[in-house]
Amino acid sequence: MIVYGTSVSPYVRKVLVSLFEKGVSFDHKPVPFHADDPGFQAASPTGKIPALDDDGFLLPDSTAILNYIEAKHPEPALIPAEAKARGRAVWFDKYGDTELFPVLIIPFVERFLKPKLMNKEGDEARAQKTIDEKFPPLLDYLESQIEGEYLVGNAFSIADIAVATNFHNLRLAKYEIDAGRWPKLAAFVNRTLERPSFVKAIAAAKN
Ligand SMILES: N[C@@H](CCC(=O)N[C@@H](CS)C(=O)NCC(=O)O)C(=O)O
Structure with a gap:
């Protein structure tokens, strides 16, 4: 799993915190927004950070990524069920x-x-x-x-x-x-x- 985006960004930080809370290992490519990186550009149609590449599954947007991570790695829960x-x-x-x-x-x-x-x-x-x-x-x-x-x-x-x-x-x-x-x-x-x-x-x- 690759997370694109420098964690100076509050949105990127959301993704990193979620992965650290769940103990999920990942690679981090701390690119700036609109970076000239083909992998990042493929994952982020807007050029905004963060974006994710999970074994070829590409997903932008911190909220979308947090929901994806939650479904794939439910423990500990970060989105309550009640x-x-x-x-x-x-x-x-x-x-x-x-x-x-x-x-x-x-x-x-x-x-x-x-x-x-x-x-x-x-x-x-x-x-x-x-x-x-x-x-x-x-x-x-x-x-x-x-x-x-x-x-x-x-x-x-x-x-x-x-x-x-x-x-x-x-x-x-x-x-x-x-x-x-x-x-x-x-x-x-x-x-x-x-x-x-x-x-x-x-x-x-x-x-
Ligand atoms: N809704 C997006 C917002 C992401 C976002 O705006 N990131 C900023 C960096 S903090 C960015 O990439 N800005 C570049 C731009 O707006 O073109 C998310 O939650 O990931």
Whole structure:
């Protein structure tokens, strides 16, 4: 099984975390998006990362890949079976991908991606304005949803993966959640990013 995509990407990180949680071995090709790699281009019709090649079975998109991995390697379950838990887990996966990512990625782009990886000047005013104006409703909502150790029920799931992955990029952007204002979220992010699966997925970016 080959996973394409640098784990600097929050979406690629979702796939790596899932595979590490399940103990599935794989090869990692940490290509950037729109890479000039024929194997990657065949697996990713949009040029986006991640994409998967499992013995010739090609699949793009982190959510599609997580569902595929879950069906093929059901243990430990990362997608709950119980109806309400399943619904919430799918919701948080989508929320992470489509609501958190577009906003939380902006400080990362302006403070890390442009200056450190693209040799371009970042727009600090854009980063700070996003943090001040766009972050609070998102973080307030997440704070309201955390009751126990995990976002859904009493087990680690794709919900935790899809939400927490976005916050690692914020650490690279030197943004830490204000634990006074969002205490449950700050603790949730810390303990989730400390899981061995996240630690290994994050380290994979330095390969
Ligand atoms: N829905 C896709 C989104 C993947 C995605 O947007 N990845 C970014 C990198 S973080 C990318 O490849 N961007 C290139 C582009 O948008 O053309 C998924 O869940 O995998």
